[in-house]
Amino acid sequence: MDANPIPSTAIEKEDKKILQSIGLSYRFPNASKFTFTDINLKAYKDQLVAIVGPTGTGKSTLLRNLAYLIPPTSGTVLLEGKPVTKPSSRISLVHQSIATFPWMTALENVKLSLKGKMDNEQATKNAQKMLDLVGLRGVEDNYPKEMSGGMRQRVAIARSLVASPSVLLMDEPFVHLDELTATKLRDEIYKIVFNPRNTLKAAILVSHNLHEVVHLADYVYVMNGSPATVIDTFKIDLPRPRSERTSNFYDYIDRIMKGLDVTPQKA
Amino acid sequence: MDISIIALATLATVLRILALIAVSIVLGWGLAYLSIKSRTFENAYIPLVNAFESIPVIGFLPIVLVAFISGVGGPLGVELAADFLVFDAVVWNIWIGIYQAFKTVPEPLLEVADNYKFGIWRRLKDLYIPHSLPRITSNLFSSFADGLFYISVSEIFTVGVKTYQTFGIGTTIAVFLQQGNLLGVYYSLAFVAAAVIIVTLTFSRLSKRAIAKYGLNTDLPIRRYHSTIRKYIYSTWRNMSRENIVSRFGSRFRNKKRVRYSEREQEPNYLGAVLKYSVYFLLAVIAVYLLFWVYATVTSxxxxxxxxxxxxxxxxxxxxxxxxxxxxxxxxxxxxxxxxxxxxxxxxxxxxxxxxxxxxxxxxxxxxxxxxxxxxxxxxxxxxxxxxxxxxxxxxxxxxxxxxxxxxxxxxxxxxxxxxxxxxxxxxxxxxxxxxxxxxxxxxxxxxxxxxxxxxxxxxxxxxxxxxxxxxxxxxxxxxxxxxxxxxxxxxxxxxxxxxxxxxxxxxxxxxxxxxxxxxxxxxxxxxxxxxxxxxxxxx
The missing domain is CATH 1.10.3720.10 (MetI-like)
Structure with missing residues (x-):
């Protein structure tokens, strides 16, 4: 185990560190013990970092600590070297339960992030651009209830991206989608996230689905224990676009499972 | 000024309101059950309740005067008039709440009741009534407030040269005010305040308990009793409602003995018809009575x-x-x-x-x-x-x-x-x-x-x-x-x-x-x- 898990290489220079947590710990109000302690996490430029761990290790809470939607009990979050002290649209969260406002059309949902930050015409242009990026051209005027779960999650992603964030946090974004929709969106998400048409520099994904994690992530942090800590890290060194048919794909899954202390099931 | 009179008057008013709330709840269960069983009844009942709910109590005063003061007359007529006005104040949101609760009993629970061939009594006792309790208890507060609000109108009113009054704190305060007895008013308000605090806190506890025990998918923990007397009351209540399928939905499937018991003990269906026609009959009597007095007033x-x-x-x-x-x-x-x-x-x-x-x-x-x-x-x-x-x-x-x-x-x-x-x-x-x-x-x-x-x-x-x-x-x-x-x-x-x-x-x-x-x-x-x-x- 490495206390400072991400090795410093020529590519991963300190000046490319986008989001970093130092000694992050969290205890719920009135709880007797910490949910997790001493989380040191780094997300470098153009990297997708995944966090995995059993239920109850506080992965979703950790994401909210990183976005400062829930302030950590102790520790620091740095965004491009500067401390984060309040929620900001520069660190944008996509929820597990897909959250769209039912009284707003797809376009209005996306424009919401821009209210008060630019004039309406410019906001409409930017929102339309993001809806194009997530593949929702032509359904701008549809209400959420007229859309599938996959389309709604695209609206939520577009709403996050249009706010010009540097970091996108995704809390099990595909868990409520059917497998076909999830697979399709999973295939597209990396292209969407690291598309030059948006401002993102890094993304962090929480997931229980190890196939998803190996499919998408550059680095994986494994959390376990009580209170939880980072017990292992992996660098996923597979070429993109990735396929489950690649021979090493299941090696990574087995290694992460071993880290989680879960016996892999034979196919 | 006699403090005990003020205390008794407060008690009379509070008990009058609570008793009429109880009557509203019992009638509400019957009417809501009829509504979910008969589309015709529902189509008449809900618009009528909505319409009556929107008419302030004072709008019913002429009917009250005609039907109770002139019709029944005497102290009983005045008491019934006051009761009717308080009933009108407390009843509508309780009836709507019960109806909504009956309409939203989850389908799986209804299927369980169908599977075990529950009759009307067991459906009400074990399914509909428990399911309605969170809504009823959450409406108690506003019903009590509404009922109390009208005490100055319902307990004492003047028609022509004659003042009609019945015993209660509303009448007592009105009399003190007419006498210019401010000290009496202050004492009365203090008693009303005490009653309001006690009733509000009791309703609040009841509501939390009902939501915790009978609400579906709630995070509130079920609080259990500890004192001996309360434990006895609680265990008696539990025994009375042992087959409560809202709180024991899961255990039904595991407990074969109970399943056999429930299958054996089926209620005859004619109870439903008896209830239905009793309510129809009661409503018809009230309607005929009111129509008669409306006719008498119009022709006079x-x-x-x-x-x-x-x-x-x-x-x-x-x-x-x-x-x-x-x-x-x-x-x-x-x-x-x-x-x-x-x-x-x-x-x-x-x-x-x-x-x-x-x-x-x-x-x-x-x-x-x-x-x-x-x-x-x-x-x-x-x-x-x-x-x-x-x-x-x-x-x-x-x-x-x-x-x-x-x-x-x-x-x-x-x-x-x-x-x-x-x-x-x-x-x-x-x-x-x-x-x-x-x-x-x-x-x-x-x-x-x-x-x-x-x-x-x-x-x-x-x-x-x-x-x-x-x-x-x-x-x-x-x-x-x-x-x-x-x-x-x-x-x-x-x-x-x-x-x-x-x-x-x-x-x-x-x-x-x-x-x-x-x-x-x-x-x-x-x-x-x-x-x-x-x-x-x-x-x-």
Whole structure:
């Protein structure tokens, strides 16, 4: 185990560190013990970092600590070297339960992030651009209830991206989608996230689905224990676009499972 | 002044209201059951309840006078009249709440009841009634507040030269005020305050317990009793409701002995028919009785009097317009307070823990009981500062105190019901207060806001009805509006012109029902179609 898990290489220079947590710990109000302690996490430029761990290790809470939607009990979050002290649209969260406002059309949902930050015409242009990026051209005027779960999650992603964030946090974004929709969106998400048409520099994904994690992530942090800590890290060194048919794909899954202390099931 | 009389009068009033709430609940179970079993009955019952709910208690006063004071007569007639008015104040939201609860019993639970061939009695006892308890207990507070609000109207009223009164704290306070006995008023208010606090806290505990035990998917823990006596009562109740399928849904499938028991013990279905036709019969008797007295009243009025009523109708409509303006101002002020204070309470847990019981107690405390004290204290100042408008100020104050908390509590509950994900989106995207309000909070809480505003408007009518005509509010002082439909009803009643009061009440009822159908219902439909906050979270 490495206390400072991400090795410093020529590519991963300190000046490319986008989001970093130092000694992050969290205890719920009135709880007797910490949910997790001493989380040191780094997300470098153009990297997708995944966090995995059993239920109850506080992965979703950790994401909210990183976005400062829930302030950590102790520790620091740095965004491009500067401390984060309040929620900001520069660190944008996509929820597990897909959250769209039912009284707003797809376009209005996306424009919401821009209210008060630019004039309406410019906001409409930017929102339309993001809806194009997530593949929702032509359904701008549809209400959420007229859309599938996959389309709604695209609206939520577009709403996050249009706010010009540097970091996108995704809390099990595909868990409520059917497998076909999830697979399709999973295939597209990396292209969407690291598309030059948006401002993102890094993304962090929480997931229980190890196939998803190996499919998408550059680095994986494994959390376990009580209170939880980072017990292992992996660098996923597979070429993109990735396929489950690649021979090493299941090696990574087995290694992460071993880290989680879960016996892999034979196919 | 005898303190024990004040205590007894408070007890009489509180027991009268609680007993009538109990009657409302029992009748509500029967009527709601009929509604879910008979579409014809439902189609008549729900619009009628909605219509009656929107008519302020004072609108029923002419019917009460005709049916009970003239019809039954004597002390029993006065007591029945008071009971009817309190019943009218407490019953509607309880009946609607029970109906909604019966309509929303989860399908799997109904299937369990079908599987075990439950008869009407077991369906009610083990399924419908337990499922309705959270809604009933949450409505108890507002029903009690409504019932208490009318004590100054229901327990004592004057028709012509005769004053009718029944024993209660409303009558006691009115007598003290007429005598100028302020100390008596203070003592009475102290007893009312104590009763309000005790009842409010009891209802609050009952509501939490009912939600914890009978609510579906609730996070509230079920609290268990510890003291010996309470344990005994609790165990007796548990034994009585041992087969409660709402709380024991899961164990049904595991416990074969109980399954056999439940299969063996089937209720005969004719009980349902007996209940159904008993209620129909009771309703028919009431309708015939009322129709008879309406007929007697109509025929007792000469043709020339009727034509005089008709000729005054345009002026009455104008007076009603003035009243609507008053109600609109009160409703707007209440909505403003609700949106600001309700939002503050919803986002500041510490403040809400501290302020909630205080606001609840202020809400339940009947404004007409302490309003004369506000009147006495402020009259010299207001009458000189606003010599022409001060009556309007008092009408506004009493109207506002009568109703502001409905929309406040509803909006507050609506804001609390906004999913945590929405709050995170607002904070994550650094949305300002007005953007949050306009685009998220007001739309999300819209259904609650409409429900609260509807109750607020109904209660505002009650407040202005009392404030527009209050002779001898304190000693020789009176509060009388220049113009207003509520004033005309009260003046005609006071002068013994029951037919005229009934005619004005009828016009009022028709307009209120049309308003309810056109305005309230269309807004509620909009809320149900577009502003359903639960649809904003997709967790397929």
């Amino acid at each position: 009025v000469s043709g020339s009097e009727w034509s005089s009523f008709f000729s005054e109708t345009p002026f009455l409509i104008y007076a009603m317009g003035v009243d609507y303006l008053r109600v609109a101002v009160i409703a707007l002020a209440s909505a403003f307070l609700a949106i600001t204070l309700g939002y503050y309470l919803a986002v500041h847990k510490k403040a809400s823990t501290m302020l909630t019981p205080i606001i609840q107690i202020i809400g339940a405390f009947p404004a007409p009981t302490y309003f004369p004290l506000i009147f006495i204290a402020t009259l010299p100042f207001l009458a000189s500062a606003l010599p022409f408008e001060y009556t309007e100020v008092y009408i506004f104050i009493l109207g506002f105190l009568s109703c502001f908390y409905y929309v406040l509590f509803d909006f507050w509950i609506g804001v609390q019901a906004i999913p945590s994900e929405f709050w995170e989106v607002m904070r994550n995207h650094e949305l300002g207060f007005f953007t949050r309000m306009r685009y998220i909070i007001l739309p999300a809480a819209f259904p609650y806001l409409i429900t609260g505003l509807s109750s607020t408007i109904n209660s505002a009518w009650a407040g202005i009805a009392i404030a527009e005509y209050w002779p001898n509010i304190y000693g020789t002082h009176s509060l009388i509006a220049n113009i207003g439909m509520m004033k005309f009803i009260s003046v005609n009643l006071a002068e013994g012109n029951i037919a005229a009061a009934a005619y004005i009440s009828l016009i009022f009822a028709v307009v209120v029902i049309i308003y309810g159908l056109l305005f309230t219902r269309s807004l509620m439909d909009l809320a149900r179609k577009k502003y359903v906050v639960e649809e904003g979270i997709y967790a397929g």
